[in-house]
Amino acid sequence: MTTTNDSINDAPDAVPNPMLASEIQQSPVTFVRGYLRRLRAGDLGSLPIIVGLIIIAVIFQTQNENFLTPRNFVNLILQMAGITTIAYGVVFVLLLGEIDLSVGYVSAVAAVALTLMLRPPTVIPWYVALPLALLIAAAIGVLHGLIITVIQIPAFVVTLAGLLAWNGVVLLIIGEGGTIILQDNTILGLTNSYLPHQIGWLAGALFILYLAYNQYSRIRIRRSANLSYTPPIVAGAQVAFLGLLILIVIFIADQDRGVPLIGVILLFLLGGLSFLAERTRFGRYVYAIGGNKEAARRAGIKVEQIRIMVFMISSLMAGLGGIVLAARLRSVATNAGGGDLLLNSIAAAVIGGTSLFGGRGKVSSAVLGALVIASVQSGMGLLGLSAGSQFIVTGLVLLMAAAVDALSRRSQRRSGLA
Amino acid sequence: MADQPLLELKGVTKRFGAIEALTKIDFQVKAGEVMALVGDNGAGKSTLIKGIAGIYPFDEGQIYFDGKPVTILTPRDSAALGIEVVYQDLALADNLDVVANMFLGRERVQAPWRLNEASMEHDCIETLTSLAVTTLRSVRQPVASLSGGQRQVIAVAKAVMWNSRVVILDEPTAALGVAQTRQVLDLVRRLAQKGLAVVLISHNLHDVFEASDRIMVLRLGHKVTEFATTDTTQEEVVYAITAGTVQRVPGME
Numbered sequence: 228m229t230t231t232n233d234s235i236n237d238a239p240d241a242v243p244n245p246m247l248a249s250e251i252q253q254s255p256v257t258f259v260r261g262y263l264r265r266l267r268a269g270d271l272g273s274l275p276i277i278v279g280l281i282i283i284a285v286i287f288q289t290q291n292e293n294f295l296t297p298r299n300f301v302n303l304i305l306q307m308a309g310i311t312t313i314a315y316g317v318v319f320v321l322l323l324g325e326i327d328l329s330v331g332y333v334s335a336v337a338a339v340a341l342t343l344m345l346r347p348p349t350v351i352p353w354y355v356a357l358p359l360a361l362l363i364a365a366a367i368g369v370l371h372g373l374i375i376t377v378i379q380i381p382a383f384v385v386t387l388a389g390l391l392a393w394n395g396v397v398l399l400i401i402g403e404g405g406t407i408i409l410q411d412n413t414i415l416g417l418t419n420s421y422l423p424h425q426i427g428w429l430a431g432a433l434f435i436l437y438l439a440y441n442q443y444s445r446i447r448i449r450r451s452a453n454l455s456y457t458p459p460i461v462a463g464a465q466v467a468f469l470g471l472l473i474l475i476v477i478f479i480a481d482q483d484r485g486v487p488l489i490g491v492i493l494l495f496l497l498g499g500l501s502f503l504a505e506r507t508r509f510g511r512y513v514y515a516i517g518g519n520k521e522a523a524r525r526a527g528i529k530v531e532q533i534r535i536m537v538f539m540i541s542s543l544m545a546g547l548g549g550i551v552l553a554a555r556l557r558s559v560a561t562n563a564g565g566g567d568l569l570l571n572s573i574a575a576a577v578i579g580g581t582s583l584f585g586g587r588g589k590v591s592s593a594v595l596g597a598l599v600i601a602s603v604q605s606g607m608g609l610l611g612l613s614a615g616s617q618f619i620v621t622g623l624v625l626l627m628a629a630a631v632d633a634l635s636r637r638s639q640r641r642s643g644l645a
Numbered sequence: 646m647a648d649q650p651l652l653e654l655k656g657v658t659k660r661f662g663a664i665e666a667l668t669k670i671d672f673q674v675k676a677g678e679v680m681a682l683v684g685d686n687g688a689g690k691s692t693l694i695k696g697i698a699g700i701y702p703f704d705e706g707q708i709y710f711d712g713k714p715v716t717i718l719t720p721r722d723s724a725a726l727g728i729e730v731v732y733q734d735l736a737l738a739d740n741l742d743v744v745a746n747m748f749l750g751r752e753r754v755q756a757p758w759r760l761n762e763a764s765m766e767h768d769c770i771e772t773l774t775s776l777a778v779t780t781l782r783s784v785r786q787p788v789a790s791l792s793g794g795q796r797q798v799i800a801v802a803k804a805v806m807w808n809s810r811v812v813i814l815d816e817p818t819a820a821l822g823v824a825q826t827r828q829v830l831d832l833v834r835r836l837a838q839k840g841l842a843v844v845l846i847s848h849n850l851h852d853v854f855e856a857s858d859r860i861m862v863l864r865l866g867h868k869v870t871e872f873a874t875t876d877t878t879q880e881e882v883v884y885a886i887t888a889g890t891v892q893r894v895p896g897m898e
Contacts, residue, residue, distance in 0.1 A: 452763040454770075455783075507758045511741075515749055518738035525736045526750030527721060586740035 255458045273580060275631045276595045279624070283599065287606030294606050297482035304480075305418055307594075307601035308489045309334075309552035310568070314575035314593035315500050316544025319537045321576055322504070324517045324585020325382040327541045329371065329389030330572055334549025335397045335564025337364040341550055342559050343400070345411045353413045357550070364546025365539050367393070372535030382538070390569070398561055406560040409553055417492070418555040421485035430491065431477045435470040442466055489551065493594065496544075500590045513537060517585030548572070567618070571600055574621065578628040582636075599624060649712050651676045651842040652697070652728070652811050657706030659692050666692040667866045669706070674811065679833060679843040681853040681874070684863035685886055690846050693863070694813050697844075698730040699723040729804035730813040737800055739789035743781065744769045746788050747803045772806045776835060780828075794825025801832055805841070812836055813844040818852050830856045850879050864889040 266274070287294040313330050320327045341360035344351045351359070367389070374385050401407060409415060422430060442462040449456040457465075480486045504510035512533045515523040524530050552568075553559045577583060578599050579592025600621055607617045650673035659667040667689045674680040682690050696703045699717045708715050710726050717723045723730075737746050744762070747769045753761040769784050778798055781791070788796060797817050804812045814833065818826040833856045836843050847853050853860060854874060862869040862885040869885045 448763045452767045454763060454766050502759075506760055508752050508754060508760065509758075511745060511749075511752060511760065515738045515741060515745070518740035519736070522736040522738050522749070525720065525732070527724065528750050586738070 255460050258458050258461050271631070271635045273591070273595060275635075276578065276580060276592075276599065276628070279627075280595070280599060280602065283602050283606065287602070287609065291606070291609045293609055297479050299605060299609070300479050301421075301483045301485075301487060303598070303601050303605055304487050304490045304493075305555060306605060307597040308418060308487075308493060309548045309555065310571050310575050310600065311493055311593050311597040312496065312548035312551055313545050313568070313572040314579075314597055315496060315590060316541035316548075317572050317576045318579075318581050318588055318590050318593050319500075319504070319513060320382070320541045321573075321581045321583060322513050322517045322585060322588055323534060323537050324520075324583075325375075325534070325537075326573070326583075327371070327382065327386045327538065327545075328569060329367075329386040329393055330541060330545035330548075331569030332390055332393035332397060332564040333364055333367050333542045334545040334552065334568070335559065336367065336393050336549070337361065337546030338549035338553035338559045338563055339397055339400050339407065341414065342407045342409045342553060345409065345414065346407070353411045356411075357414065360550060361543060361546050364549075365543040367546075368539035368542025369535060371542065372538035375538065376531040376534050394565065397563060401559065401561050401563075404561055406558050408558045409556075414550065414554050415557060416488065416554075417551055418487070418489050420488040421480075422488065422491065424481050424485060427477050427481060427486040430486070431473050434473055434494075435466065438469055439466045497590060497594060504590050509533065509536070514586055517587075519586075545572075571597075571621070574625045575600055577632075578625055580628070580632065582632060583629075596628075648675075650674060650709070651711060653709040653712075654693075654697070654703075655707045655709070657693075657696060657703040657708070659689075659696055659701070659703050665866055667696070667703070670863075670868050672861065672868070674842045674844055676810065676842050677837050677840050678859065679837045679845055679857045681857035681860045682844060682846045682863065683848075683850065683853060683860060683882065683886060684869075687865065688863040688886075689866040690863055691815070692866075694730060694815060694844065694846065697723060697728060697811075697813065724807075727808065727810035728813065729807060729809040729811070730815065731797075731800045731804055731817065732815050737788045737796060740787060742787050743784040743791075743799055746799060747772070747806055749803075751807070768806070772802055776802055776805065776832060778802060778832075792825060793821050794828045797821065797825070797829050798832055801829070801836070805836065805839075809841065811842045811844065813846070815846045816848065817845070818847060818849060826852065850882060853882075854879060862886055 284295060293299060313334055317327060317330060337360045340363050341356055343349070344356035344359060345353060371382075371385055371389055374380060375382050442457075442465070446456045446459060446462060477486055480490075504513065512523060512528045515526070515528060516530055516533060520530060549564060553563070575596035576588070576593050577596065579588075579594065579596030581588025581592045603620050603624060604617050607620060653673040655671055656669045657667060657672075658665065658669055670689075670693060672693070682693065684690050695701055697708070697717065699720045699722050702716075702718045708717055710728075715722075715726060717726070717728075738749065741749070744766045748765045753765050755761045766784060773779075773781065773784070776798075780795060788799065791799065801812070801814065801817070817829050817833070821829060830852060833843060833845060837858075845853065845857055857874050860872045860874055860877065860882060862871070862882060864886065867889070869889050872882065872885075
């Protein structure tokens with residue numbers, strides 16, 4: 228590697244090359260300046276949604292002092308778990324520039340399948356039943372993907388048909404007006420267990436160490452490859468900020484029942500899926516297809532294969548989300564997967580900043596968006612407002628998020644950023 | 646070696662149903678040479694390069710690469726030979742950064758799945774530097790933020806990066822301003838100096854005369870003639886493009 232580094236530095240033209248770290252050293256000041264410049268140009272990142280969350284918190288707290296309590300905070304995590312899990316999968320579909328309308332009822336199918344397997348006459352142990360239920364969900368996704376790519380029907384239509392058909396399947400299995408009770412304690416524990424306090428703090432500490440190591444190895448690799456890197460002091464500040472946030476969350480949760488297990492699961496899923504989206508070939512291809520399908524095809528990417536896999540991920544995450552929701556409700560009823568579940572899941576991804584037009588967004592937008600939706604619902608519930616007004620406010624929030632996206636994109640285009 | 650064409654087509658024909666888009670075309674390009682392909686709309690320029698690129702294979706005729714007969718049936722075949730096509734619509738993904746675009750479809754990975762970003766970024770910078778491209782602020786900015794000329798340069802550099810031996814440029818200067826056109830034409834000459842065989846397709850005869858060594862004229866799927874750039878004039882080429890040679894007017898109307 229060292230020889231190639233030298234050959235760069237000995238490049239014939241003596242013009243300073245701004246792409247090289249050795250020529251322009253990033254200092255904290257230039258780093259912050261660069262961030263502000265991007266901000267002014269309209270590249271807002273997750274800033275709008277964080278501001279939005281703070282506004283939501285302030286409004287509800289001034290109206291009802293129960294909003295920012297440890298108890299409500301833990302409830303919030305439990306409430307957002309199902310939507311977040313489903314929205315994780317939706318993000319991938321949106322990155323492709325497509326849509327999956329079937330996630331609501333696919334989640335119900337997986338939940339029904341799991342509860343049926345866990346109760347008599349079958350009584351399969353949970354560690355067999357859970358993977359089987361997820362397998363069913365994944366298979367449904369592959370089926371959607373195959374129909375979309377082989378027969379070439381738009382995803383909107385195929386998953387709309389899926390929405391109807393899988394709803395029918397749920398109704399047929401449960402029967403009109405029926406409810407199946409979920410009896411397995413391990414599955415119920417998904418949304419009903421909390422980390423003991425010491426374990427919670429230990430997990431938090433490990434997480435912060437992991438973040439720090441991640442930043443450190445990134446800087447080390449980039450420095451040794453003679454590339455520009457985040458100034459260590461900025462990277463350290465980032466880790467410190469995130470770490471502080473984590474510790475505050477643990478502290479607040481411990482005032483109540485403790486850190487919910489499902490919160491940790493959500494975090495693990497976030498890490499794994501973000502890695503998949505941003506650090507692997509598969510993820511790179513998803514973004515590329517969403518950005519320019521023809522370019523991806525010409526680059527030799529097997530576009531259809533990637534699309535099928537994305538619809539598989541979408542259904543798989545929907546299935547997992549359905550199981551989380553069932554565990555929280557302790558049962559599956561005929562209305563499972565219906566109501567506002569589908570729309571909230573898609574809205575979560577969009578509110579969090581994932582573009583409906585493909586190629587732009589992050590897995591973490593699912594968490595931020597679901598947090599906004601759950602906060603609005605919880606806050607308005609505390610204020611005793613009806614479901615009707617909750618829907619209206621959620622709708623307005625969605626509209627605002629889309630407007631921020633559209634406006635920031637326009638100003639980015641004007642300033643030559645996107 | 647220098648006299649032998651790097652890429653040679655003999656008698657290639659392409660039909661779409663009853664329409665013959667290309668009729669018995671002979672074509673060759675040597676290493677270190679810029680071969681311009683000109684002709685009016687529907688002359689068959691795009692069909693010819695799509696055949697070479699393996700997007701739709703020729704129906705008849707033989708392709709030789711380095712003097713050896715080869716078959717090109719898919720884009721993968723042509724890429725394996727070292728033929729790269731830079732398309733008119735650029736084939737860049739706007740939302741991805743420069744590095745991601747340069748390596749699209751050929752990303753480097755570390756064990757087990759992780760993309761090797763540092764190594765890709767390093768080689769990306771190296772390639773751009775070797776082509777004297779220094780106008781980028783960062784190779785980590787999305788391609789959407791680049792100017793038309795910079796985007797075209799990235800698309801060309803992508804082809805160079807893969808040690809291609811033949812680079813086909815489809816209308817590289819369309820929709821570019823004067824300075825940007827200059828930048829791209831300079832790059833075209835630099836590619837030839839590096840020993841690549843370059844095929845340049847353009848409507849703009851001024852660009853063609855500036856950058857090419859030889860000019861081949863197509864009309865309605867037939868090869869009209871071939872000029873050495875220094876031995877001809879723009880008027881002569883325009884006449885060949887619009888009228889064709891009399892005895893070769895095709896009887897397919």
